[in-house]
Amino acid sequence: MAYETIIVEVEDHVAVIRLNRPDALNALNTQLLSELADALREADVNEKVRCIILTGSSKAFAAGADIKEMSEKSFVDVFLADLFGNEATAAARVRKPVIAAVAGYALGGGCELAMMCDFIIAADNAKFGQPEINLGVVAGIGGTQRLTRAVGKSKSMDMHLTGRFMDAEEAERAGLVSRVVPAKSLMDEAQAAAGKIAEKSRLTAMAVKEAVNRSFETTLSEGTLFERRLFHAMFATDDQKEGMGAFLEKRAAQFRDE
Numbered sequence: 377m378a379y380e381t382i383i384v385e386v387e388d389h390v391a392v393i394r395l396n397r398p399d400a401l402n403a404l405n406t407q408l409l410s411e412l413a414d415a416l417r418e419a420d421v422n423e424k425v426r427c428i429i430l431t432g433s434s435k436a437f438a439a440g441a442d443i444k445e446m447s448e449k450s451f452v453d454v455f456l457a458d459l460f461g462n463e464a465t466a467a468a469r470v471r472k473p474v475i476a477a478v479a480g481y482a483l484g485g486g487c488e489l490a491m492m493c494d495f496i497i498a499a500d501n502a503k504f505g506q507p508e509i510n511l512g513v514v515a516g517i518g519g520t521q522r523l524t525r526a527v528g529k530s531k532s533m534d535m536h537l538t539g540r541f542m543d544a545e546e547a548e549r550a551g552l553v554s555r556v557v558p559a560k561s562l563m564d565e566a567q568a569a570a571g572k573i574a575e576k577s578r579l580t581a582m583a584v585k586e587a588v589n590r591s592f593e594t595t596l597s598e599g600t601l602f603e604r605r606l607f608h609a610m611f612a613t614d615d616q617k618e619g620m621g622a623f624l625e626k627r628a629a630q631f632r633d634e
């Protein structure tokens with residue numbers, strides 16, 4: 377499909393989706409969110425794709441929802457359209473692993489989009505923030521919920537109430553990002569991580585996602601039961617036989633997603 381605000385490339389089982397509105401620091405307007413939702417859905421069902429990388433430019437992952445586009449809207453407009461209710465959250469519904477490779481600004485909706493991915497690899501120039509309070513609004517694509525779960529109440533409140541930015545080092549310390557890498561090697565590191573994931577069984581990787589994500593939605597006893605049942609279910613797959621057999625035979629596993 378031809379996109380205007382994103383660039384999609386699929387190579388070696390990895391789909392790279394690059395946000396591409398350079399003049400607006402990749403601000404998330406309606407067109408971009410719609411194209412991104414389509415591209416994520418396509419990658420999710422594309423048999424060749426085993427992992428997805430979502431990224432932006434070296435200056436901005438995304439500087440937030442498009443302020444120009446929404447500034448004149450009324451309550452009735454945004455309520456009836458359920459602004460940011462569906463397409464903006466498509467990344468959270470992808471079943472395959474999604475890595476956010478973040479350089480530069482990830483602010484407001486940009487930070488929220490990165491947090492919908494499964495983990496964030498940050499360039500050392502990355503800056504995260506939920507500065508919506510400066511615009512007279514609260515976060516609208518999950519920031520108050522996901523940032524709080526990621527970094528705890530105190531830091532989340534600090535970020536949302538002061539609107540300050542967090543650099544990559546602080547984001548790693550706080551647990552918002554899984555690792556920080558030099559800006560120039562961001563895509564190499566993200567590709568290497570995606571390559572590792574692509575070698576695994578797609579079935580198992582999807583089950584891992586479901587189990588970890590369940591921890592945000594349920595109690596510890598329900599979550600561990602869900603995990604255990606998934607673990608049990610894996611014994612019905614050929615990939616479990618292959619993975620354990622390969623270990624015992626001291627060879628690399630060849631998973632077939634069966």
Ligand code: CAA
Nearest residue numbers: 399400401403439440441442443444483484485515516517
């Ligand atoms: N929406 C629309 N346009 C934006 C934008 C945004 N969120 N962020 C940046 N831009 C545009 C600027 O208007 C500017 O365009 P023009 O050249 O046409 O004037 C261009 O991108 C470059 O931006 P700056 O000149 O401001 O660049 P800078 O380097 O001086 O500053 C910045 C960078 C600190 C990120 C600054 O652009 C900024 O503060 N942006 C807004 C950040 C923000 O408030 N994000 C939250 C948005 S609301 C939201 O996301 C709600 C939600 O939860 C759903």
